Amino acid sequence: MHKYIISIDLGGTNTRITLTDLSLRIKARTSFPTRNFSSSRKILISEIIKEVFRLLKDNSIKKTQILGLGIGVPGPVDFLKGKIYYLPNIKGWQNTPIRDILEKRLHFKVFVDNDVNLMTLAEARLGAAKDRKNAVCLTLGTGVGGGLILDGELFRGTSFCAGEIGHMPINISGPRCNCGGSACLERYVGNKYILAEAKKKLKMRNINLEKLSEMAESGNKIARNIYNNFASNIGVALAGVVNLLNPEVIVVGGGLSFAGDFIFTKIKETINKRAIPIQAGLVKVKKAMLGKDAGLIGAALLVKESKLKTNV
Amino acid sequence: MHKYIISIDLGGTNTRITLTDLSLRIKARTSFPTRNFSSSRKILISEIIKEVFRLLKDNSIKKTQILGLGIGVPGPVDFLKGKIYYLPNIKGWQNTPIRDILEKRLHFKVFVDNDVNLMTLAEARLGAAKDRKNAVCLTLGTGVGGGLILDGELFRGTSFCAGEIGHMPINISGPRCNCGGSACLERYVGNKYILAEAKKKLKMRNINLEKLSEMAESGNKIARNIYNNFASNIGVALAGVVNLLNPEVIVVGGGLSFAGDFIFTKIKETINKRAIPIQAGLVKVKKAMLGKDAGLIGAALLVKESKLKTNV
Numbered sequence: 343m344h345k346y347i348i349s350i351d352l353g354g355t356n357t358r359i360t361l362t363d364l365s366l367r368i369k370a371r372t373s374f375p376t377r378n379f380s381s382s383r384k385i386l387i388s389e390i391i392k393e394v395f396r397l398l399k400d401n402s403i404k405k406t407q408i409l410g411l412g413i414g415v416p417g418p419v420d421f422l423k424g425k426i427y428y429l430p431n432i433k434g435w436q437n438t439p440i441r442d443i444l445e446k447r448l449h450f451k452v453f454v455d456n457d458v459n460l461m462t463l464a465e466a467r468l469g470a471a472k473d474r475k476n477a478v479c480l481t482l483g484t485g486v487g488g489g490l491i492l493d494g495e496l497f498r499g500t501s502f503c504a505g506e507i508g509h510m511p512i513n514i515s516g517p518r519c520n521c522g523g524s525a526c527l528e529r530y531v532g533n534k535y536i537l538a539e540a541k542k543k544l545k546m547r548n549i550n551l552e553k554l555s556e557m558a559e560s561g562n563k564i565a566r567n568i569y570n571n572f573a574s575n576i577g578v579a580l581a582g583v584v585n586l587l588n589p590e591v592i593v594v595g596g597g598l599s600f601a602g603d604f605i606f607t608k609i610k611e612t613i614n615k616r617a618i619p620i621q622a623g624l625v626k627v628k629k630a631m632l633g634k635d636a637g638l639i640g641a642a643l644l645v646k647e648s649k650l651k652t653n654v
Numbered sequence: 655m656h657k658y659i660i661s662i663d664l665g666g667t668n669t670r671i672t673l674t675d676l677s678l679r680i681k682a683r684t685s686f687p688t689r690n691f692s693s694s695r696k697i698l699i700s701e702i703i704k705e706v707f708r709l710l711k712d713n714s715i716k717k718t719q720i721l722g723l724g725i726g727v728p729g730p731v732d733f734l735k736g737k738i739y740y741l742p743n744i745k746g747w748q749n750t751p752i753r754d755i756l757e758k759r760l761h762f763k764v765f766v767d768n769d770v771n772l773m774t775l776a777e778a779r780l781g782a783a784k785d786r787k788n789a790v791c792l793t794l795g796t797g798v799g800g801g802l803i804l805d806g807e808l809f810r811g812t813s814f815c816a817g818e819i820g821h822m823p824i825n826i827s828g829p830r831c832n833c834g835g836s837a838c839l840e841r842y843v844g845n846k847y848i849l850a851e852a853k854k855k856l857k858m859r860n861i862n863l864e865k866l867s868e869m870a871e872s873g874n875k876i877a878r879n880i881y882n883n884f885a886s887n888i889g890v891a892l893a894g895v896v897n898l899l900n901p902e903v904i905v906v907g908g909g910l911s912f913a914g915d916f917i918f919t920k921i922k923e924t925i926n927k928r929a930i931p932i933q934a935g936l937v938k939v940k941k942a943m944l945g946k947d948a949g950l951i952g953a954a955l956l957v958k959e960s961k962l963k964t965n966v
Contacts, residue, residue: 499900
């Protein structure tokens with residue numbers, strides 16, 4: 343009877359919705375610019391629900407054929423209660439019981455998690471960390487996120503906020519971070535800090551990440567140096583993670599991971615230099631495999647695995 | 655039939671052996687200075703076996719009454735194979751299959767783990783982290799060790815070397831550490847580094863930790879400042895651990911944790927300042943409760959819990 347899963351990736355820029363079968367093959371998809379509907383929480387939720395119903399109708403699928411809906415959101419989530427603590431980049435979502443709201447309107451099972459956790463789950467089941475028991479995921483972008491697979495399962499921590507590699511301090515003292523802390527990894531390797539450094543050191547006003555990585559690839563020493571520092575700072579934080587968690591693999595995804603393979607080499611080099619030999623020798627650093635759909639695949643996996651567990 | 659457990663704490667200074675009942679009440683104990691027998695691995699193992707047999711004989715206990723033996727060692731252990739990787743402070747123990755060696759000579763079940771893991775297990779079952787699902791233990795001393803309880807169980811990592819909080823970098827660059835890395839927490843808060851700083855700043859040649867903490871307690875500003883820096887550096891590393899693992903409680907033990915409650919206040923203050931509010935607000939920082947016997951209690955728990963699992 344249950345033949346399909348609905349996945350939603352609620353992003354700061356776009357909200358994407360897919361319909362997959364139980365083997366996670368994508369049957370249909372739709373999306374809309376989040377900002378067009380983000381003036382209030384109510385409007386955004388209505389748009390999501392409207393699009394879900396449209397997706398079902400357009401594909402002649404009945405509600406009873408839906409196993410469940412998984413939604414990933416860009417902020418911390420109380421996984422047990424299905425409640426969003428807050429969304430740093432979308433206003434008005436503090437303490438939103440998104441699971442209950444959606445279940446009431448849709449009448450099928452809803453599961454909510456942080457978007458980086460879902461990307462981590464996807465990479466662990468079908469991507470770069472497939473069949474690995476202990477894996478760490480790191481996503482590079484405006485924010486620097488992380489997720490943990492420990493003993494084969496997503497590790498969420500006591501209030502479901504574990505995995506914040508981007509907010510591990512890499513210096514005793516340093517610049518203030520948006521999170522309230524200081525000298526956090528994100529404060530050194532987040533997109534805007536890299537670009538600010540590039541503007542200053544290259545004396546260019548209009549530089550973007552594509553241009554910067556082109557310059558690095560084609561041998562510009564200053565650009566290359568910016569990337570080397572960037573990768574080395576990531577390596578310092580990851581050396582701490584490697585010594586603490588002794589993972590088999592670290593999966594790195596997000597914009598800057600596409601700047602070139604030398605970044606991965608430099609990250610691994612730094613881990614080898616800074617982490618204890620047993621732990622450093624074991625761990626592999628890999629590029630994320632599933633790209634932009636990772637979060638949607640993870641949302642579908644969340645539904646599928648939750649269902650498997652409740653059937654036991 | 656099985657009524658007793660033997661626990662061994664193989665330490666750099668003393669090797670201690672206890673006989674407990676299955677409720678972990680200590681029935682008898684013995685010990686010897688490790689250095690008197692550490693000229694070779696063979697001599698040390700023979701002494702351990704001799705003392706175990708003597709303990710059984712003195713208490714009129716038969717081998718068949720022993721549920722098993724747990725041994726904690728000061729270094730990394732391959733828990734699955736029961737093999738010591740190496741002991742940083744006792745020569746000649748590389749790749750010692752200690753479980754097999756002891757089982758062959760003693761004819762009862764043997765379990766081996768790292769001493770900090772066993773202390774962590776003891777604090778999680780009977781001490782400061784009792785009934786907590788996610789707990790982090792930190793031990794302060796010559797070395798700075800750590801152990802993790804995640805989802806209620808000891809988390810050992812892929813090659814069983816997880817938990818090395820002492821070797822998380824707290825600066826992008828900094829002094830070389832014994833582990834091969836640099837700017838590790840231990841390099842700032844290990845006993846000898848604290849004493850070196852105290853000697854320099856207080857201009858005293860013969861200072862020890864007891865004297866230093868007396869001076870801090872009685873209001874000496876320089877001594878107090880040394881401890882404040884010490885606690886704040888621990889707080890920086892723990893802020894990273896709190897953001898990464900979202901634990902309920904952090905248990906701090908070992909020599910310097912006895913310097914005064916202001917150290918715990920300062921550690922928590924630093925975590926509050928540096929970690930994300932949700933994670934920081936939740937976590938408690940507590941003093942270890944079980945003292946020097948923690949490792950022995952943990953060794954007994956390891957035997958007891960392993961037995962419970964194999965009986966399922």
